[in-house]
């Protein structure tokens with residue numbers, strides 16, 4: 001072998017496919033465009049020669065144990081290639097076999113969102129939107145420090161559901177307690193009459209009585225002790241009764257609010273690939289097999305009267321249409337308006353029915369109930385398809401995650417935003433200093449990835465978008481964005497027409513991204529026709 005210049009990758013005598021003994025030198029760490037007519041062999045040179053040899057040498061360098069899993073890669077038809085680097089090809093292929101894979105998982109944006117929510121997500125009650133948290137005795141002390149100076153208050157242990165019996169009262173007597181608090185009055189434990197009418201939820205064990213909002217050291221000790229006793233006797237619950245206000249304030253050591261237990265944020269809870277986090281209905285796929293609205297109403301330009309509902313045709317089934325037409329007036333449903341121009345409420349009427357006519361869902365329920373008849377089974381199968389999961393609305397996560405928020409948004413709302421909106425959300429997000437410190441890294445990783453997605457012109461995608469629904473070009477640009485994120489250096493990136501499907505404005509941004517990848521210390525080989533990209537290249541190899 002002759003000596004060669006280390007600054008170049010040399011291809012000598014390439015004969016793959018229709019290449020005729022091609023000799024080429026490519027400058028390392030440069031940005032080179034391969035161009036030429038279709039059939040000129042530019043892809044044969046880039047992918048089937050350079051990339052194939054890069055891969056082969058990589059596999060050869062592995063241990064024999066690892067090699068047995070990869071199989072033998074044939075040497076491409078070329079005499080010599082010198083100075084080749086590890087090769088990474090970014091092709092226009094949608095290469096995902098995992099149906100749960102999304103834009104968020106491939107770009108790792110979702111991984112960082114999960115971390116963020118697990119770390120600083122706050123849970124809000126379903127009914128009142130109040131913050132759900134575990135209380136400790138310090139929360140009670142803090143509360144008491146803020147009440148009015150001349151207030152008198154009681155420290156109480158509520159009677160939990162598990163205690164609602166005479167034996168509880170007896171056990172309290174044995175422990176030496178002497179007073180209860182029932183319907184806002186103190187009663188001696190000897191005098192309380194327990195019968196059918198006892199309102200247990202208004203019964204408390206009186207632990208201690210206090211006044212004021214300033215406590216010296218001894219008082220603080222006694223108060224702390226009483227609060228802890230109340231939590232103990234109240235099975236993790238403690239209440240304070242304020243005399244002047246005549247009101248109760250309750251505290252809970254469990255992750256609970258108004259009797260509803262919530263799941264505390266954790267990484268698994270936000271993973272739709274994990275049984276804890278996946279929506280139980282669709283198992284984390286985001287869609288279920290059901291009646292596909294697109295098949296039921298294929299032409300939204302038609303009115304209901306004109307037959308927009310495709311399954312209400314034919315002699316027998318048109319009876320369903322007739323009952324709508326005959327009764328529509330009673331609910332002033334506009335049967336002559338095109339389906340597309342119906343309001344959301346009117347669309348719901350035609351699907352769910354009204355007091356005066358049956359809807360599409362009733363129709364399919366009828367078919368299900370009579371599915372022992374073959375014609376009904378056939379009918380159902382004709383309108384079956386993938387529909388967004390009704391339980392999680394396509395977000396793939398169990399519904400409990402909806403109550404956990406960062407900056408007034410839950411994770412489901414974020415994954416359904418476009419990347420541009422999400423980026424704007426994070427630019428606006430204001431956190432407390434504590435939270436900011438807790439997730440400084442997470443936020444910078446998130447912003448970094450969102451920026452790269454914007455740079456490659458994919459700001460319109462949502463994080464929740466399925467990878468297998470992307471076009472080849474979109475898939476390629478996501479790979480490009482993730483390559484930038486990984487900051488791998490000293491590699492040879494080979495790209496296949498990355499400008500395809502891009503708006504000229506986005507091509508400019510793409511060029512910036514390609515340059516960044518190159519500046520990181522990588523060799524860039526791009527098979528391309530676009531003039532803007534060719535103008536930017538350090539070298540052009542025209543295969544004629």
Ligand SMILES: [Zn+2]
Nearest residue numbers: 279282389392
């Ligand atoms: Zn679901």
